Amino acid sequence: MxxxxxxxxxxxxxxxxxxxxxxxSFLLEVISTALLNGMYFASLALVLERFGQIAGWKLGEIxxxxxxxxxxxxxxxxxxxxxxxxxFSPMVRLGRFDQILLRPxxxxxxxxxxxxIIRRLGRILEGVTILVISFALTDIQWTIGKxxxxxxxxxxxxxxxxxxxxxxxTLIFWTVQPIEAVNIVTYGGTELMTYPxxxxxxxxxxxxxxxxxxxxxxxxxxxxxxNKPDPLNFPSFAPFLSPFxxxxxxxxxxxxxxxxxxxxxxxxx
Amino acid sequence: MSNIIxxxxxxxxxxxxxxxxxxxxxxxxxxxxxxxxxxxxxGINFNLERGELVGYxxxxxxxxxxxxxxxxxxxxxxxxxxxxxGYIPWKNRSAYVSRVGAVFGQRTTLWWxxxxxxxxxxxxxxxxxxxxxxxxxLKEFTEILELGPFLxxxxxxxxxxxxxxxxxxxxxxxxxxxxxxxxxxxxxxxVAKERIRQFIQYIHQKQSTTIILTTHDLSDVxxxxxxxxxxxxxxxxxxxxxxxxxxxxxxxRTMVVTFAEDYRDINLPGVPLPQRQxxxxxxxxxxxxxxxxxxxxxxxxRYRVADLELHRPEIGETIRRIYxxxxxxxx
Numbered sequence: 115m116x117x118x119x120x121x122x123x124x125x126x127x128x129x130x131x132x133x134x135x136x137x138x139s140f141l142l143e144v145i146s147t148a149l150l151n152g153m154y155f156a157s158l159a160l161v162l163e164r165f166g167q168i169a170g171w172k173l174g175e176i177x178x179x180x181x182x183x184x185x186x187x188x189x190x191x192x193x194x195x196x197x198x199x200x201x202f203s204p205m206v207r208l209g210r211f212d213q214i215l216l217r218p219x220x221x222x223x224x225x226x227x228x229x230x231i232i233r234r235l236g237r238i239l240e241g242v243t244i245l246v247i248s249f250a251l252t253d254i255q256w257t258i259g260k261x262x263x264x265x266x267x268x269x270x271x272x273x274x275x276x277x278x279x280x281x282x283x284t285l286i287f288w289t290v291q292p293i294e295a296v297n298i299v300t301y302g303g304t305e306l307m308t309y310p311x312x313x314x315x316x317x318x319x320x321x322x323x324x325x326x327x328x329x330x331x332x333x334x335x336x337x338x339x340x341n342k343p344d345p346l347n348f349p350s351f352a353p354f355l356s357p358f359x360x361x362x363x364x365x366x367x368x369x370x371x372x373x374x375x376x377x378x379x380x381x382x383x
Numbered sequence: 384m385s386n387i388i389x390x391x392x393x394x395x396x397x398x399x400x401x402x403x404x405x406x407x408x409x410x411x412x413x414x415x416x417x418x419x420x421x422x423x424x425x426g427i428n429f430n431l432e433r434g435e436l437v438g439y440x441x442x443x444x445x446x447x448x449x450x451x452x453x454x455x456x457x458x459x460x461x462x463x464x465x466x467x468x469g470y471i472p473w474k475n476r477s478a479y480v481s482r483v484g485a486v487f488g489q490r491t492t493l494w495w496x497x498x499x500x501x502x503x504x505x506x507x508x509x510x511x512x513x514x515x516x517x518x519x520x521l522k523e524f525t526e527i528l529e530l531g532p533f534l535x536x537x538x539x540x541x542x543x544x545x546x547x548x549x550x551x552x553x554x555x556x557x558x559x560x561x562x563x564x565x566x567x568x569x570x571x572x573x574v575a576k577e578r579i580r581q582f583i584q585y586i587h588q589k590q591s592t593t594i595i596l597t598t599h600d601l602s603d604v605x606x607x608x609x610x611x612x613x614x615x616x617x618x619x620x621x622x623x624x625x626x627x628x629x630x631x632x633x634x635x636r637t638m639v640v641t642f643a644e645d646y647r648d649i650n651l652p653g654v655p656l657p658q659r660q661x662x663x664x665x666x667x668x669x670x671x672x673x674x675x676x677x678x679x680x681x682x683x684x685r686y687r688v689a690d691l692e693l694h695r696p697e698i699g700e701t702i703r704r705i706y707x708x709x710x711x712x713x714x
Contacts, residue, residue, distance in 0.1 A: 132497060379473060381397070
């Protein structure tokens with residue numbers, strides 16, 4: 115176990131080293147990603163300034179949703195990018211996945227370590243900034259419970275979004291080319307989390323509740339942190355479902371992943 | 384006899400979809416998928432003893448790479464039995480692959496963006512190579528294959544020959560008792576090929592590694608392998624020594640003679656009519672009817688000879704005849 119961790123760290127550190135080779139370009143990229151995504155939120159903030167609120171959510175409250183989703187997504191994108199269908203597709207096509215099968219190390223760990231994009235730090239930075247702004251604009255009644263639950267929500271979001279990357283990556287074993295539909299769910303779902311769920315039509319709400327339980331990842335926890343009433347009338351424990359929903363998603367994704375590997379070994383596509 | 388590899392009744396059938404190109408084909412394929420079965424490997428049997436070096440030959444699509452992929456655990460066969468070094472390759476994958484080295488000529492097993500040395504460094508914890516052994520192998524292999532000048536170059540910027548040498552070293556760093564080489568000399572120039580052959584020979588002799596080698600270049604086989612397995616259409620056509628194969632199927636040899644004097648009658652009994660090519664006379668003969676030494680004796684007994692040259696057909700020529708003229712018929 116410790117050995118696996120060491121190998122994972124070694125895989126990451128080597129990539130960090132090679133990505134840091136051009137330090138100036140690296141820094142510029144980090145800053146420009148941060149600014150670019152930050153501008154996006156800034157324009158939203160300007161609109162909100164004009165209209166005051168969306169469905170009863172004020173700027174600071176939306177900033178909480180956006181900050182959480184941005185930070186989690188960027189972190190996920192950094193950690194799970196080995197499974198990112200857009201990167202995993204060439205890996206399978208060019209036979210680099212065979213290289214992984216030939217190594218005496220857990221396959222999943224190797225895929226995790228196969229790609230690590232540190233310029234995502236820019237977007238993490240941006241997300242955290244928005245989150246800090248939201249703390250300043252809202253008066254969250256911080257309790258010990260809330261303080262402990264915030265990191266749990268963050269990790270759950272990372273896991274839930276990462277599970278979608280794993281599913282998308284697994285589909286590559288059949289399709290070889292990445293499928294746009296999966297990206298729509300992953301990126302679109304994250305985008306959706308940036309706003310209060312009750313602004314969406316019913317079928318979208320139902321999809322992101324029962325098919326992909328994203329509603330429990332950001333929206334419900336936000337209700338708890340911000341002490342807002344539930345417009346969708348779920349049971350009162352709904353804000354605390356996020357770790358359970360995330361772990362179930364990961365479990366299913368991993369079962370599918372194993373199934374995909376077995377398929378690959380019988381077809382060798 | 385200790386067989387390190389046992390392959391029995393190995394079959395691999397691929398289902399290839401007959402999809403029409405474009406969107407229409409995609410939709411049609413969803414409704415009624417049509418598949419065609421391709422028997423890439425069709426009942427192969429062979430055993431290898433520890434320390435053998437075998438050439439695995441056949442034209443494109445004969446099933447060479449599929450067999451190798453099954454032997455390395457990358458593919459699960461449709462049916463049949465495979466035991467390698469006590470393992471079933473596709474089961475217990477991670478324990479098995481640490482006993483195996485593999486080079487797939489077309490594809491690198493190194494990390495594309497990393498300097499060569501970083502790739503090697505990663506292998507050490509992955510295969511749990513004792514640090515001292517690792518350093519020793521690195522030093523030795525680097526010297527023999529002259530990797531020194533490009534150890535710090537990223538794999539993506541290496542030439543094909545450099546990359547292949549680096550791949551070979553990577554495959555052998557953990558002293559595997561088994562080595563699978565799929566076209567290790569493909570696309571290389573003569574010098575690079577020779578260097579790789581010498582290294583393979585060195586490893587085989589020094590560590591008595593069991594090696595299976597597929598190649599299109601028959602001079603690889605001629606220089607390295609005593610035993611060859613020849614495949615066609617997923618079946619084994621021939622399994623035996625290379626010298627017996629050539630003895631059985633070698634085409635006609637030629638003897639080129641330059642006489643010291645001008646002879647009018649240059650016919651020899653039992654030998655087809657020779658051809659004059661300027662100063663030289665070319666005798667074409669079947670080695671199964673008259674041996675080279677008999678021919679030389681006759682020539683020297685009758686004439687004053689200034690020069691003699693014996694040409695055997697190249698091994699590639701022999702193997703080509705086996706395929707084209709179907710000399711080894713499938714039962």
